[in-house]
Amino acid sequence: MTKKPEDIILIGGGLTAKCLALMLSHSGYSYRWLGLPKGAARRDSRTTSIHHAGMKMLSALGVWDNMSEPACSIHTIAVAKGGPPHKTGQKDWPLRWYNDTPAMAHIVRNTVLSDALDAVYRGPAPLEVDITSFDRTGDITRLTDANGTDYHCHLAVACDGSASTIRSLARLKAVPFSVKQTALVSLLTTDRPLHQTAYQRFLSGGPLAIMPTADYEGSLVWSMPDEAAHKLAEAGAAAVSAALQTSFGDGLGRITISDDVLLWPLKPAFMPMITAPGLILAGDAAHALHPLAGMGFNLALADIAELADCLKTARSRGLSAGHLSIQQSYTAKRRAEIISLTAVTQSVNWLFSQPDGLLSSLTELGFVGLGALPLKNKLKQIAMGGQLSRPTLFSGIMPF
Amino acid sequence: MTAPKTSAGTIDQKDIARFNALANSWWDETGPMKPLHLFTPIRLDYIRKSIQNRGLISAKTSSDLPLAPLKILDIGCGGGLLAEPIARLGATVTAIDASTGAIAAAIAHAEAHNISIDYRCMASEELAAIADYHQHFDVIYASEVIEHVSDIHTFAQTIAHLLAPDGVVVITTINRTMPALLFAKFAAEYIVKIVPAGTHQFEKFVRPAELRSAFQDCGILIDDVTGFVPTPHGTFKMSSITAVNYGAAGSFA
Numbered sequence: 001m002t003k004k005p006e007d008i009i010l011i012g013g014g015l016t017a018k019c020l021a022l023m024l025s026h027s028g029y030s031y032r033w034l035g036l037p038k039g040a041a042r043r044d045s046r047t048t049s050i051h052h053a054g055m056k057m058l059s060a061l062g063v064w065d066n067m068s069e070p071a072c073s074i075h076t077i078a079v080a081k082g083g084p085p086h087k088t089g090q091k092d093w094p095l096r097w098y099n100d101t102p103a104m105a106h107i108v109r110n111t112v113l114s115d116a117l118d119a120v121y122r123g124p125a126p127l128e129v130d131i132t133s134f135d136r137t138g139d140i141t142r143l144t145d146a147n148g149t150d151y152h153c154h155l156a157v158a159c160d161g162s163a164s165t166i167r168s169l170a171r172l173k174a175v176p177f178s179v180k181q182t183a184l185v186s187l188l189t190t191d192r193p194l195h196q197t198a199y200q201r202f203l204s205g206g207p208l209a210i211m212p213t214a215d216y217e218g219s220l221v222w223s224m225p226d227e228a229a230h231k232l233a234e235a236g237a238a239a240v241s242a243a244l245q246t247s248f249g250d251g252l253g254r255i256t257i258s259d260d261v262l263l264w265p266l267k268p269a270f271m272p273m274i275t276a277p278g279l280i281l282a283g284d285a286a287h288a289l290h291p292l293a294g295m296g297f298n299l300a301l302a303d304i305a306e307l308a309d310c311l312k313t314a315r316s317r318g319l320s321a322g323h324l325s326i327q328q329s330y331t332a333k334r335r336a337e338i339i340s341l342t343a344v345t346q347s348v349n350w351l352f353s354q355p356d357g358l359l360s361s362l363t364e365l366g367f368v369g370l371g372a373l374p375l376k377n378k379l380k381q382i383a384m385g386g387q388l389s390r391p392t393l394f395s396g397i398m399p400f
Numbered sequence: 401m402t403a404p405k406t407s408a409g410t411i412d413q414k415d416i417a418r419f420n421a422l423a424n425s426w427w428d429e430t431g432p433m434k435p436l437h438l439f440t441p442i443r444l445d446y447i448r449k450s451i452q453n454r455g456l457i458s459a460k461t462s463s464d465l466p467l468a469p470l471k472i473l474d475i476g477c478g479g480g481l482l483a484e485p486i487a488r489l490g491a492t493v494t495a496i497d498a499s500t501g502a503i504a505a506a507i508a509h510a511e512a513h514n515i516s517i518d519y520r521c522m523a524s525e526e527l528a529a530i531a532d533y534h535q536h537f538d539v540i541y542a543s544e545v546i547e548h549v550s551d552i553h554t555f556a557q558t559i560a561h562l563l564a565p566d567g568v569v570v571i572t573t574i575n576r577t578m579p580a581l582l583f584a585k586f587a588a589e590y591i592v593k594i595v596p597a598g599t600h601q602f603e604k605f606v607r608p609a610e611l612r613s614a615f616q617d618c619g620i621l622i623d624d625v626t627g628f629v630p631t632p633h634g635t636f637k638m639s640s641i642t643a644v645n646y647g648a649a650g651s652f653a
Binding site for chain 1: 441485
């Protein structure tokens with residue numbers, strides 16, 4: 001007789017997987033956590049933008065109050081097309097969104113968030129394995145690792161990133177967008193205060209974003225053509241600081257890169273299917289967005305929160321975690337938001353990366369359009385979260 | 401590991417092994433039973449609601465085993481698609497089906513999942529002939545079964561005999577209306593793949609009024625009839641439209 005299958009097997013080792021494991025530890029379903037094999041751990045100087053609803057969710061899970069440093073609230077988002085104005089007196093940042101309460105977003109260092117997730121988690125630790133096969137027979141999902149060990153479950157939840165192994169093993173498609181951009185990622189300090197403002201310049205090579213992490217500190221995500229990114233990164237921190245100063249302008253005074261400069265190749269993709277029988281994708285495995293909107297982790301939180309509701313409903317019906325109805329309702333609740341945000345970020349990036357000329361004039365018009373009501377309000381609502389998706393955890397309530 | 405309690409009745413152990421393969425088909429949500437799986441959540445919701453409405457369990461319970469005190473009979477359990485969730489919610493479940501194949505599949509699946517259900521291959525009349533089961537069950541449900549029953553009056557009498565004085569009976573089935581006929585014709589998958597051709601005879605579909613009358617004759621008042629209608633997401637929801645699929649519930653008057 002075979003061993004009773006696990007209800008759920010979680011695959012992944014990143015922030016999404018950690019947060020999902022934390023949710024599962026409250027769900028009442030049994031689970032195993034298969035982390036990814038330890039690679040060369042990359043130092044992660046990235047920050048994550050979390051919207052208001054996501055903040056409430058992390059509070060409900062006990063994570064928010066366990067962070068070793070508080071998140072930096074963003075109350076203003078300032079956007080501009082092109083570099084700083086040439087003439088003095090010319091208005092920079094034509095597009096500004098402001099919200100007093102609640103804050104428009106919260107910026108958290110990935111390392112701080114990761115440590116807080118570890119601190120509050122009280123469930124089984126991840127096993128470091130390399131999954132090499134996925135099979136669904138009847139209502140049982142079977143995963144096999146590189147050593148030939150089998151893991152049986154009703155439902156596999158894969159959050160193993162945008163290049164998800166499980167997704168390809170289950171033959172779910174990923175349609176990549178060719179952006180040929182790489183992001184330079186680092187931390188910076190400024191002479192003048194950031195005033196809780198997130199800045200984004202749509203330069204011809206790609207968007208440049210500065211997110212505040214403190215009054216005079218911020219994080220940089222600067223997308224540019226692959227070759228330019230590599231060249232600039234090789235030139236060193238001083239060269240990056242100088243280039244940044246030129247491209248961003250003097251609005252924040254002198255800007256200095258204060259950490260290693262990492263290269264992050266951008267590989268946005270669209271996944272037409274985010275579930276298969278016995279499999280649910282979450283986080284970047286289900287949606288790899290261009291980072292310009294800072295929505296990646298918010299979408300992952302929405303995935304987790306919706307899955308929590310689906311599991312809660314199934315469990316109250318006595319259904320197994322692999323029941324068809326869970327995949328059905330997860331897809332129904334997540335698809336629209338993933339499609340619309342993928343479309344918006346892709347088209348915005350494409351539109352603003354066009355060279356000057358007629359098309360550019362059109363984008364200027366489009367840019368004015370972005371600032372117009374009610375589209376402006378709509379975008380603001382999306383940025384703040386929970387407009388398209390309203391799972392229980394987004395109200396700061398545990399569904400279990 | 402101790403084997404869960406199973407009553408194979410007249411089923412040979414070799415049959416059980418042979419029907420292990422079929423267990424996969426009953427429980428393969430992408431296979432021929434897919435429509436039944438899609439239909440499972442609403443049926444569970446309706447059964448639970450009917451039990452709650454009659455005060456057998458509290459609607460507000462936060463227990464993991466809300467059905468724990470109840471003895472429940474599943475008539476025509478098939479592979480155990482409903483019996484397993486009901487048992488998982490804590491009920492003591494007896495589940496019967498006339499098909500040895502279905503019962504063998506159900507036993508194999510419940511064993512693999514360590515779920516305790518008293519499966520028996522027999523007709524409801526045979527169970528009623530066992531003295532111990534007179535007025536034994538708090539809840540009796542027959543889901544997608546009554547449309548295969550040759551005489552619904554006898555069927556209702558058998559249920560009345562097995563049901564505890566304060567028990568609840570829940571029936572889900574297909575109405576005998578034009579929309580149901582059309583639905584049945586178009587939903588070829590539903591008809592053709594689940595049951596052998598000719599099993600679903602339109603004239604055997606039962607109207608709510610006929611159901612009510614059959615149960616009234618043995619003292620059971622059907623006091624709720626709820627329609628199940630499909631949603632755009634492929635799920636079902638409860639509705640006042642009972643033209644195709646519906647559930648009915650009642651208890652002794």
